[in-house]
Amino acid sequence: MADIPRRAAHRTVKLASLPLGVAGRLAAGWGKRLTGQDAAEINAEVSARTAEQLFAVLGQLKGGAMKFGQALSVFEAAVPDELAGPYREALTKLQSAAPPMPSSSVHRVLDEQLGSGWRKRFAEFDDTPAAAASIGQVHRATWHDGREVAVKVQYPGADEALRSDLRQLMRLSRLFQSLAPGAEVKPLLAELQDRMVEELDYRTEADNQRAFAREFRGDEDVLVPAVVASSPKVVVTEWVTGTPYSRIIANGEREERNRAGQRLAEFHYSAPARVGLLHADPHPGNFMLLPDGRLAVIDFGAVSRLPHGLPATLGRMLRLALEDRPAELLELLRAERFVQPEVNLRAEDVLAYLAPFVDPVRVETFHFTRRWLQQQAERVGDLRSPDFRTGRSLNLPPDYLLIHRVTLGATGILCQLDAEVGARDIITRWQPGFAE
Incomplete structure (x- = not known):
């Protein structure tokens, strides 16, 4: 245990190196501009080097830093195309890549969690990891x-590492804000931190997965692997083989992209009504498309408990915005604390801010594209835009924060997929308050 403070200090130094490295590259870029070099080429070079450092640091840290990188990776679709390439590659790596744990450490954890006779429970066990999770x-x-x-095996010391990483990342949130235009990074980190303890106990994850597996057993569109065994730091589930969403995003055919998007949207909206739980870790590493067209979901460490399904308030907001009813929309937002009593807002400005987000339900089939998401991020993130001022005046109640983040994350994946999805029918069926 004596080396834990040294490891924590080492991790802190690595995290602290991120803003220093970025500052140095920006200064060098400014110097090159003074000598007349092309600004676009300089920006691309700075972005590439920053992305390389981001992956090197977050990937090695694992824990909270890697989890944060995974959360950010679904938002890369909102980054302008000329800057997105390096970040896209670096952040996508964080969905499935991390330096492996030595086999001796794996065996030690299995000894502690499944007993010294754990080898008898397996006919075969591959010491080479097949994938990496955040912790x-x-x-x-x-x-x-x-x-x-x-067999998911938790990294030794992951609990201390996770807490340390998230404390440090909270201090660096401004650095990462540029990677997710329009997203509030500090609340994202605070919410991840709040859910940390629950995710560290794999028995909770196993219980979550069992609940999803029971409800979706025999489902035509979704497969949730059964849990075979679980303990605080080890969980064993049935293996599934399919095409990872990251691969579909990279080179999937149109039909495959559309099917992947349709299945993901249906799962996102239907699970709270069917299970009373919202799958709260939307990144492509957690989803696969099976050969028979079903969606396989493979990680349930993060969920939100919604025993009554998605809040009906969200459906009513969506319906009022769709039907251009600004006065009623503002009244509902005030009643549900999205607008604080002391804040003065014009109903027309609120409708103008929210209306573009309603685009997916205006048509029978909506094409989720990177450009559409970029336009929304640019619109609400432009300091000169009226929508920016309106957005700054709106409040997101704490009980809606996780739902908002997960929906935004799922939307990010749909845009990465470039998928054409029948969102209106899905929301009409599964989102309370929308069809009322």
């Missing part, structure tokens, strides 16, 4: 009854 890594194995299984 653990996944090994492929064969259970004693012949089933192919995924």
Whole structure:
């Protein structure tokens, strides 16, 4: 245990190097501009080097830093195309890549969590990790009854690392704001920090997954792998093989992109009504498309408990904005604390701010594109825009923060997929308050 303070200090130094490195590259870029070099080329070079450092630091830290990088990775669709390339590659790596844990450490965790006779529970166990999660890594194995299984093993010291990383990242939130235009990074970090303890106990994750698996057992569109065994730092689930969403995003065909987007949207909106839980970790590493067209969901560490489904207030807001009813919309926002009593806003300005977000339900099939998301981010993030001033006056109540982040994250994936989705029918069926 004596080396934990040294490791924490080392992690802090690495995190602290990020803003210093960025500042140095920006200064060098400014110097090159003074000598007459092309600004676009300089910006691309600075972005590439910053993205490279971002991945090197966050990828090595794992823990909270990697989880934050994964959360940001779904927002890269909002970054302008000329700057997005380097970040897209670096952040996407964080969805599935991290330096592996030595096999001796893996065996030690399995000894502690499953007992010294854990090898008898497996017919085969591959010491080489098949994938990395934010606070653990996944090994492929064969259970004693012949089933192919995924074994997620938590990194030793992940709990201390997670807390340390998130404390440091809270101090660096302004640096990361540029990666997610229009998104509030500090509340994102605070919310991740609040849910940290729950995610560290894999027994909770296993219970979440069992609840989803029960509801979606035999479903034509969604597969949730069954849980085979669980303990605080190890969870064993049935193995599934499919095409990762990251691969579909990179080179999927049109039909595959549309199917992947449709399945994800249906799962996002239907799960709260069917299970009473919202899957709260939307990044492409958690989703696969199976050969039979079903969506496979493979990580349930983060969920939000919604026993009554999605709040009906969100559906009513969407309907009022769709039907251009600004006075009623503002009245509802005030009643639900989205507008504080002391804030003066014109109903027309609120409608103008929210109306573009309603685009997906204006048509039977909506094409989610990077450019559409970029336009929304530019609109609400432009200091000169009336929408920016309106947005600054709106409040997001704490009980809506997670739902907002997850919906935004799922929308980011749909835009990465470039998917054409029948969002209106899905929302009409599953979002309370919209069809009333």
